[in-house]
Amino acid sequence: xxxxxxxxxxxxxxxxxxxxxxxxxxxxxxxxxxxxxxxxxxxxxxxxxxxxxxxxxxxxxxxxxxxxxxxxxxxxxxxxxxxxxxxxxxxxxxxxxxxxxxxxxxxxxxxxxxxxxxxxxxxxxxxxxxxxxxxxxxxxxxxxxxxxxxxxxxxx
Amino acid sequence: xxxxxxxxxxxxxxxxxxxxxxxxxxxxxxxxxxxxxxxxxxxxxxxxxxxxxxxxxxxxxxxxxxxxxxxxxxxxxxxxxxxxxxxxxxxxxxxxxxxxxxxxxxxxxxxxxxxxxxxxxxxxxxxxxxxxxxxxxxxxxxxx
Numbered sequence: 687x688x689x690x691x692x693x694x695x696x697x698x699x700x701x702x703x704x705x706x707x708x709x710x711x712x713x714x715x716x717x718x719x720x721x722x723x724x725x726x727x728x729x730x731x732x733x734x735x736x737x738x739x740x741x742x743x744x745x746x747x748x749x750x751x752x753x754x755x756x757x758x759x760x761x762x763x764x765x766x767x768x769x770x771x772x773x774x775x776x777x778x779x780x781x782x783x784x785x786x787x788x789x790x791x792x793x794x795x796x797x798x799x800x801x802x803x804x805x806x807x808x809x810x811x812x813x814x815x816x817x818x819x820x821x822x823x824x825x826x827x828x829x830x831x832x833x834x835x836x837x838x839x840x841x842x
Numbered sequence: 843x844x845x846x847x848x849x850x851x852x853x854x855x856x857x858x859x860x861x862x863x864x865x866x867x868x869x870x871x872x873x874x875x876x877x878x879x880x881x882x883x884x885x886x887x888x889x890x891x892x893x894x895x896x897x898x899x900x901x902x903x904x905x906x907x908x909x910x911x912x913x914x915x916x917x918x919x920x921x922x923x924x925x926x927x928x929x930x931x932x933x934x935x936x937x938x939x940x941x942x943x944x945x946x947x948x949x950x951x952x953x954x955x956x957x958x959x960x961x962x963x964x965x966x967x968x969x970x971x972x973x974x975x976x977x978x979x980x981x982x983x984x985x986x
Contacts, residue, residue: 793968795964
């Protein structure tokens with residue numbers, strides 16, 4: 687294992703992480719909800735599904751807060767472009783083909799719903815709550831991630 | 843009031859995602875590439891997040907209402923089952939392939955990245971597929 691000193695950004699990582707934890711704590715303390723993106727987004731689809739399959743439109747009353755949160759999330763990069771120094775905003779490095787991106791998206795969409803959460807819901811909120819269930823989930827998706835990258839980068 | 847706070851927290855979280863480097867799939871894959879050139883940044887992101895999160899959730903656990911007077915919706919399920927483990931593994935597989943997970947993909951899409959947009963569309967399709975599969979599993983019962 688060799689450390690990638692060229693890309694390792696300890697202070698930005700720590701600082702950003704603190705903001706993530708703060709937001710997660712505030713979402714529970716202020717709004718009483720788990721800050722889990724797959725759940726928040728998935729719930730929107732759940733509402734659509736309920737109204738479509740079961741003609742239950744009452745689920746739509748549960749969508750306002752989801753849309754507000756997602757709108758705030760979407761606004762973040764714009765706020766930062768306006769307020770933060772350019773050097774603080776990393777340039778994304780994406781080297782995957784469109785086919786792989788589509789496959790990945792499908793897997794993440796399906797997987798996070800069966801797994802009842804993702805890095806924010808299980809990894810941040812779940813671990814912060816000392817939830818054994820979230821620990822199991824986090825270990826599982828981390829293993830999946832490590833294994834996948836190993837296979838893709840070092841086996842083929 | 844609620845809508846404003848939800849938006850503000852989303853904004854804060856999004857800023858955390860960008861500043862921590864999580865919206866850069868290269869950084870995520872760099873962390874997952876233990877056998878190659880390893881970027882430990884994500885470990886510090888999680889560490890920082892959970893350290894602060896533990897304080898907040900620890901405090902919330904002793905409360906009966908949230909600050910706006912409403913419910914504290916803490917998950918009640920404790921069972922660790924195949925669904926949880928297999929689903930999470932599947933998610934990890936997708937995450938390792940493109941270096942995107944839901945939050946960062948949403949933020950990147952919003953900042954105009956076309957690959958992130960493609961990812962989000964596929965992710966939503968995956969979530970839709972889940973809904974369809976769940977419906978056919980128990981067609982008469984609406985999922986909670």
